[in-house]
Amino acid sequence: xxxxxxxxxxxxxxxxxxxxxxxxxxxxxxxxxxxFHQEKRGAHHEHVGCVHAPDPQLALVFAKEQFARRKKCVxxxxxxxxxxxxxxxxxxxxxxxxxxxxxxxxxxxKVMEKINKFKQSK
Amino acid sequence: xxxxxYIFDEPNGKQLREEQQHDDPEKLEAFEERISRGEKIExxxxxxxxxxxxxxxxxxxxxxxxxxxALPEGTWITRAPGFKRKLALIAxxxxxxxxxxxxxxxxxxxxxxxxxxxxxLLSGKxxxxxxxxxxxxxxxxVTVIGFLIDAAAIVNQxxxxxxxxxxxxxxxxxxxxxxxxxxxxxxxxxxELATGTPAQxxxxxxxxxxxxxxxxxxxxxPDKTSxxxxxxxxxxxxxxxxxxxxxxxxxxxxxxxxxLGLTLPDPLLRKNPDTSRxxxxxxxxxxxxxxxxxxxxxxxxxxxxxxxxxxxxxxxxKALMNPSERHALPVA
Numbered sequence: 001x002x003x004x005x006x007x008x009x010x011x012x013x014x015x016x017x018x019x020x021x022x023x024x025x026x027x028x029x030x031x032x033x034x035x036f037h038q039e040k041r042g043a044h045h046e047h048v049g050c051v052h053a054p055d056p057q058l059a060l061v062f063a064k065e066q067f068a069r070r071k072k073c074v075x076x077x078x079x080x081x082x083x084x085x086x087x088x089x090x091x092x093x094x095x096x097x098x099x100x101x102x103x104x105x106x107x108x109x110k111v112m113e114k115i116n117k118f119k120q121s122k
Numbered sequence: 123x124x125x126x127x128y129i130f131d132e133p134n135g136k137q138l139r140e141e142q143q144h145d146d147p148e149k150l151e152a153f154e155e156r157i158s159r160g161e162k163i164e165x166x167x168x169x170x171x172x173x174x175x176x177x178x179x180x181x182x183x184x185x186x187x188x189x190x191x192a193l194p195e196g197t198w199i200t201r202a203p204g205f206k207r208k209l210a211l212i213a214x215x216x217x218x219x220x221x222x223x224x225x226x227x228x229x230x231x232x233x234x235x236x237x238x239x240x241x242x243l244l245s246g247k248x249x250x251x252x253x254x255x256x257x258x259x260x261x262x263x264v265t266v267i268g269f270l271i272d273a274a275a276i277v278n279q280x281x282x283x284x285x286x287x288x289x290x291x292x293x294x295x296x297x298x299x300x301x302x303x304x305x306x307x308x309x310x311x312x313x314e315l316a317t318g319t320p321a322q323x324x325x326x327x328x329x330x331x332x333x334x335x336x337x338x339x340x341x342x343x344p345d346k347t348s349x350x351x352x353x354x355x356x357x358x359x360x361x362x363x364x365x366x367x368x369x370x371x372x373x374x375x376x377x378x379x380x381x382l383g384l385t386l387p388d389p390l391l392r393k394n395p396d397t398s399r400x401x402x403x404x405x406x407x408x409x410x411x412x413x414x415x416x417x418x419x420x421x422x423x424x425x426x427x428x429x430x431x432x433x434x435x436x437x438x439x440k441a442l443m444n445p446s447e448r449h450a451l452p453v454a
Contacts, residue, residue: 005423006258006259007197007423008200013430015429015430016426016430016433018422018425021244022432022433024237028237028440029237030439031450032227032230032451034452049224049227050227051223051227052236054439054443058442065220066223069220081451081452082450086453088166089164
């Protein structure tokens, strides 16, 4: 290519002809890691997204660049996406719940009402 | 930056029909009901083949636009006027590349690998936003890109963030947050030139004149020429029509440009008070299609630089590769 770029850096590169075929092999961009971000000590780690990395250590480095370059962060976790076990989305209905579950909830027990009724009856 | 909303090819009628025939009508109905209830679609959910195809296209092109879009600006990091501007520009370019990564991940949840997307970019099969096929000649060009192209992209991205696909919306939420910094630093630099010395004002006006047409191109061809896909709007893949977005952009930003004493190179540009729509000279749409198909001043250079980076970074990727790691797609 006859370099006529306005970019001085581009002019220093030895660029191949535009027709050159470059192919990236499958897997060359490594693997996917899920990233969990902790905003302050004591808080939960929250899932914020994922990065591509060749191993967990580099995944942490990339996660820091990607998810901790602004605002507060005190810790990061990474975990291989492949290692995450989850329910099938099709099985969502197994979480369907009987909403009448007062008996296992503090709000289901009205002790004051009973006490007041008892006091009034005296 | 850089929503890729317009580069989107409308589904070709025949293919759409064939693919729809294969979609289970009951599932399709349940899917459409979910969308009309405002639910988000998640990676493992059932979706029509055409929905998947169009989303991959959209998100992938958006990702490419972020990465390629960093090139004309990256050029100016070494020559940015002043330390603060240089820091801001480095931060911005880093953000853009980061947005590319977030978007590639979102597209991957739909089943296309990162490598396949990069290959399609390098071979010219996938497009990216047309505006990045023009050079940034002066510092004022960087300023116009930072202010107006980012502003246009925000209009597009804010609309898409209300779309139906969960991972894309989550990525866009974060992207829009960072874009607001890009817009602000661009506006700040823009004002500084506009209120500066006569030489600075002239430089800015020149850049504005050069970039006006690409900016008018940004949202894509007028609605009357592009076959508007009702299906894509209904599925909340496409959130607003090209003309609606262009109108919204002009509404917000033309006053901001004019208040600084600058002019726009279109004598017909005015807001019609009766319709509250903007009227303007149609930009040259033949030029738009010529550039998007490879005929722009920088198409070749952009792809060559991208290929160079891919090839010269390969040894690093190879060296770090741990062959025991098996590939997996992101879960969310």
